[in-house]
Amino acid sequence: MSSRLSRGTYNGGLLSTEAGTLARVIxxxxxTAAGYLGTVLLNVTLLPPLVICIVSIAATIYTYNTLY
Incomplete structure (x- = not known):
């Protein structure tokens, strides 16, 4: 981060923290809205993170010996 952005009340660190908080809220x-619409829709909402997690674990196991 440039030193120009790290000055003042609304500095770059504060703004990036606020953007991350806003993303978590959304x-x-x-x-929560998907949960109100039904359990099946909630499960479908959580399916992509599950796939990403499984792919990440598989990639780590496959390339474990080359990570160090």
């Missing part, structure tokens, strides 16, 4: 609200 994601939580989306999951």
């Amino acid at each position: 994601a939580d609200a989306t999951i």
Whole structure:
């Protein structure tokens, strides 16, 4: 981060923290709305993170010996 952005009350660190918090609020609200629409829709909402997690674990196991 440039030194120009790290000065003042609304510096770059504060703004990036606030953007991350806003993204978490939107994601939580989306999951909550999906939960109100039904359990099946909630399961479908959580399916992509499950697939990403499984692929990440498989990639780590496959490339474990080359990570160090």
